[in-house]
Amino acid sequence: MRRLTLRQFKVFEAVARHLSFSRAAAELHLSQPAVSMQVKGLENIVGQPLTEQLGKKIYLTEAGREVLHTSQNIAAQLNDLHTNLEQLRGMDSGRLNLAVTSTVNAVATGILARFRGRHPMLSIHLDVSNRESVLSQLAANSIDLAIMGQVPEGLGLEAIRFMDNPLVVIAPPDHPLTHKKWISANELATESFLVREAGSGTRGAMERFFAAKGLEIRTSMEMSSNEAIKQAVQAGLGLGILSQQTLEMELALKHLAVLAVEDFPIMRHWYLVHRADKRLSPVAQAFKQFVLDEGKAKQAG
Structure with missing residues (x-):
């Protein structure tokens, strides 16, 4: 034959x-x-x-x-x-292909900047996409690593948790609920929410939280990015639930406020993900270890 x-x-x-x-x-x-x-x-x-x-x-x-x-x-x-083979010649001549979900972009960008500071000659390609797109890129083996939240089972992926990701309820600073020291889930359910698209890990966490308490989410608008939700919340179009790590600037400038809600924050996690059968390049291995070390330092601090 x-x-x-x-x-x-x-x-x-x-x-x-x-x-x-x-x-x-x-x-x-x-x-x-x-x-x-x-x-x-x-x-x-x-x-x-x-x-x-x-x-x-x-x-x-x-x-x-x-x-x-x-x-x-x-x-x-x-x-x-x-x-x-190219990267065996030296770390500073390699290339890193990375994809991250939009919810973790702010965290990932900071990590990448610090990694690039150690290896300034590296070529880095970063794709910021929704969860389904990142999973598709992993399946196609078109990226080295991904950083994301919820990781489904059964796809042949290796996922390592490296950092906590607390979700909080946000409102405009002049919202009546910002003056309350404790807000029940029942009271929260009477408010309208701005939500991410179906399939988003953040939206899934919201839906599970309310469903566990026998409550339904009142949605006023569906949006495809965290930035859009933050701006809409500031404009008074509804409340939102987002990662606290993406809100540092808005909270510091008092453009948004975090509400003191029963059983919040919802604690989720960030994961570093790659195909279980992928042989990582020296650059990808170095970045993987760097991310894990960053996560340990963050948790210890």
Whole structure:
């Protein structure tokens, strides 16, 4: 039986990504017949068609999707190998690919700044996204590490808790509840809340808190970022529940106030996450240890 080749996988991955033989040929600087020949050779070895054409459009067959998944994994592993070999030459010539959820951006940015201070020549790519996007990047092996809150099980991820993340209830400083020394959950449930989008870890924590007390959240507006919620709370459009670590400036300037609510803060945690099967580069290993050390120092302080 003939063996599959890296060249075939590379060509097919380009075809599958573009869903076009001509665009794949242009990207790879090959002729279209050469691309077609490579895909045909792959199909002969697999024994099944990998693409099908309906009208003018190309679609992947089920076998094609399987081969694409393998092609992407091979490409990611080769990229890891190239990066690791490059970084063995020295920490200051490496690259770190990091993704963080928007809720932890303020914390992660501070950590990154201090890490970059020790290694000023490093190339760092930071992507700030929602939770689903960060999980997708981990699944695709397109990033080294992620920093996020809630980490689902069953995805083959290694998650290390490194810092507490207290959630607090915020209001504009002139809100009547800011003068109360203790607010019950029942009283809080009569207020309108500004919430994050469905799937957000912060929103999930809110919903679990109220559900555990047999209460429902009155939502006045759904927003896609913490900054939007902070501004809307300042404008008096409702209350919010956010990480206290993201509120330092607003609290110092007295643009927002934290309410003294029963059973608050809700204590959640920040996690450093990577694929369990990923071989971390020297730079990623160094950053991982730096984050864990930062977390220990923060908790001790």
